[in-house]
Amino acid sequence: MRRAPWIRLLLWHASAAIPVLGAAAAFYGPALARTGGAWPAPLDDVYIHFGFARAAALGHPFSWIPGNGYSSGGTSLTYPLALAPGYLLGFRGAWLGLFAALLACAALLDLCRSLRRLLEPRGGPGAASSRWVAWVAPLFVVAVPLLDWSWFSGMEVALLGAVLGRALVAVRRAELAPPARRPAEQLRAGLLVALLVATRPEALALAAPLAVAVAHAAGSLGAAASLARASLPTALLLGAQAAANRALTGEWGAAGAVRKLLLSNPYPTPLEKAVEVIKNLAALRVQALEGALGGPWLSLVLPLLGAVAALDRRARRVAVPLLLGAYGSLLLVALNATARYQNLRYAAPSLAMLLLAAALGAEALARRGRLAAGVAAALAVAALAAPSAGFARQIDHFARASANIAGQHVEVARRLAARARQPRAPRRVLLGDAGAIPYLSGIPAIDGLGLGGYRGMPFARASVHGVPAVVELIERLDPAERPDVFALYPSWWGGLADVFGRRVDAVKIDDNVICAADEKVIYEADWSALAPPGERRAGVIDEVDIADLVDERAHGYAFPSPRGGWVIGAVLPGGGDGAGGDGAPRFDAGRLIPEGREQSFTIDAAAAIARGPAVLALRTDGGGPIALGVAALRDAGGEARVEAPERPADRWSEIRVPLRDVMPGDRIRIRSLLGTFRSFHVWLLRP
Structure with a gap:
């Protein structure tokens, strides 16, 4: 007797809830035992999200702490906003983690529902032989213990999964919608793709292929307009975020990118950065794409099933973006200096995309008939069972980390x-x-x-x-x-x-x-060695506090990079006026200028100086003899050479260089001709 549709749907939801809630209990139970009853969080970054959520609940969105102002350091724009209602409902302190856990379970169930909609047969030959794939779809979601660690960590990964599922469904709806409704469905898909990027920036690697997939299915609407509807929301989001960052922090990029991306480090050479990227890729491949999926050979089952989906006419517009997004986001993650740490959590989105693509591949293969369905079932069992050996280790690691x-x-x-x-x-x-x-x-x-x-x-x-x-x-x-x-x-x-x-x-x-x-x-x-804010040396026309990034930016300061300009610091006596006499110890930071390299800066255009002679005073600390070449680049008089003998290591020293002809806006260049110059501060003085 055929069951009513609502009974089948109820049974499916029950069958989906069992693996999701079972996996949650498997991770949270041992962790609660280890923490003595405090809600477990295996990463301190979870509490960073909680801080952003609390600030949002208190009326300070996009701030880490009320009063600190705007922060671009939240890796997810949407996740703190999703947590904020929990704070308002009374989930305070560490117990906001319980709300995060409930949200994670709800998000994973929503992902399962989206996957079921993608896998449901659309009629035609083979529909009956592929119906079972929708019933095992929830197992694909929780099959990889390394991914489960991130699903239930309290981070934004589970929310990303829910948004990912809905974005894929929206792309499928845009593909199948009649021409009259297709523009609205395309725009809906574009908005969900933008939400995906707002939830996790590495999802940009998936956003572009999904937009192309929508345009590819445009039919009579035209590819260009369809591509615009699918991609413009993401472009506007990224543009607005970059503009806000620039206006409020002085940086186009987010603080996380500035701090963590290998490209932001000014000291290594491009080759050295490339080596680090390769190391990250190797670690991610071995540990996330092989070890976490069952080993070198069994780990190939997921991409194999994904490839089957990519070749299937019905599934390819979703499967191809998933495969491109999985490996593309892994490439983006490899640029992150911390990619190999924190239990490979940055690889979680790639694993999720591979699992979804594999589920689509199993359905596409099963649709080919009974024999193909048997092969699909065997591959699905292999894909789901291969990672299972890692459950005990990941559950134990989750508990110990918490x-x-x-x-x-x-x-x-x-x-x-x-x-x-x-x-x-x-x-x-x-x-x-x-x-x-x-x-x-x-x-x-x-x-x-x-x-x-x-x-x-x-x-x-x-x-x-x-x-x-x-x-x-x-x-x-x-x-x-x-x-x-x-x-x-x-x-x-x-x-x-x-x-x-x-x-x-x-x-x-x-x-x-x-x-x-x-x-x-x-x-x-004890900050007694720091200068009082606003302190200014007598007779100064302009000054550059080396290694003070605000001051360097204001003067267009340039240091030799790469392999030069390393920041150093010291606390030495010598007086606050830089004269090198007796005085209380004073902190200053500076940069190392290797022999043969140079630093330069521009005199403040608003400096109170008429065109003419001036004196450049250079603060340094102890060291061997050095020689410097100093020039005002506008001055045709050439470079002045100044030599300094060995200096004592227990106090600040000063090197004075007369300049014949300078004016506001001039570019001053200081070259290290002999030895490494330890440059801490530059003053432009009246002669």
Whole structure:
């Protein structure tokens, strides 16, 4: 007796819920046991999303912490907005993770529903022999333990899966819609593709092929107009995001791209960067595309089924973009300096795309008749069973990582919260990309790595250049704004924690599998070596504070890159006027200018100077004899050579160079003719 459609649908939803909820329980159960009942989060980045969600719920969207201003460091624009209702409903503190878990399960069930719609037979020969594929579709979603780790981590991956499923369905609807409805369906597909990119930027590798697929199915509507409807929403999103970033942070790119992409590092050569990309690709291929899928041979089953879908007339307009997106996003991820870490979470979108393409391939093959259906079933069983050996290891890793985060980051937050109830309560904490500490302690924070954003200051780029460049930005802050407490990994912050901090507490964990180091240290800050904001040396016409990225940008400063211009820092006596006499120790950051290389800057066009002679004062520290060539590039008088003897290492020194003819807007070039010049500060003085 044939079941009614609603009964079949109810049974299908029950059959989908079992593997999704079962996988969730398999990961959350052991993790809860390890954390002692606190909701598990295997990555501290989860709490960064929670911080953005809390700020959005409190009326500060796209801010990490209310009061810090706009931040482009949230890797997902949409996920914090999806979490914000949970905060408003009362899921506060770590228990926002429970709401995130419920959201993840709902998102995965929604992905299963989308996949069922893609797999449902559309009639014709072979429809009966392929009907079973829609029933096993949920198994494709949760078949890979490495992907499940990310699905249930509390990150945006599950939401990405739901949006991905709906975008694919929208592309299919645009393909099948009658001409009168097709433009609206194409635009709907374009909006969902844009939402996909807003949820995870690497999805751009899938967005372009999906837009082309929509245009390919345009029929009588015309390919150009169809391509515009499918791609314009994504283009507008990226344009608006870039414009907002530029206006509010001074960077076209997001803080995460500035901080993490290998291309942003100014020091390595292109060849050295290419080598790192190749290393990332090799690690992702071996660990994510082979090891996580069952080994070198069994891992080929998924792409094989995907290739079957790509060759199938009905499935190819969805399958081809999925395959291109899977490998294209992996190429984009390989540009990320952290691609090989955090349990390969950046590979999760690629794995999801491969699994969906494989499910489409199984349906396409099964549609070819009974024999082909048997082959499809065998391949599907192989694809689903091959990764299963990794479940025990991934579940254990999830639990141990959650215990690490609870034992270190959450514990540091608890201790800082306790200090906040004391008479000398911390007013602001300096940390490095640590989300749980400010979120759970309630103490405002500055992220020294720049992903949290702080009033448009370029902390992300400064952290790439070096720790002293971060200190230069802190020097720009009003003393009342400067962090008075640090929560840092000492090995990450040499030259800051050990110079400006006094160790007062530490949290050390055992069995570390996810944290950057096993010990996070709490320091009390001492910024007495920093110059007061706005301090200006007497007689100065213009000055360039080397390694202060704000000042460098204002003067069009250029340093020798690559393999030069490395940021350095020192705290030495010598007086605040740069004269090199006695005085309290003063911090300054600078750059190394190798022999034969040069630095240059432009005199401020608004500098109060008439055309004529001036004196260039160059701050440096100790070292051997050096020779410099200094020239005002407009001046036809050529380059002036100045030599400096060996200098003491225990104080600041100054080299003075007379300039015959300079004016505002002139470009000044300083070449290192002999030895490496340690350049810290440049003053243009009246003669």
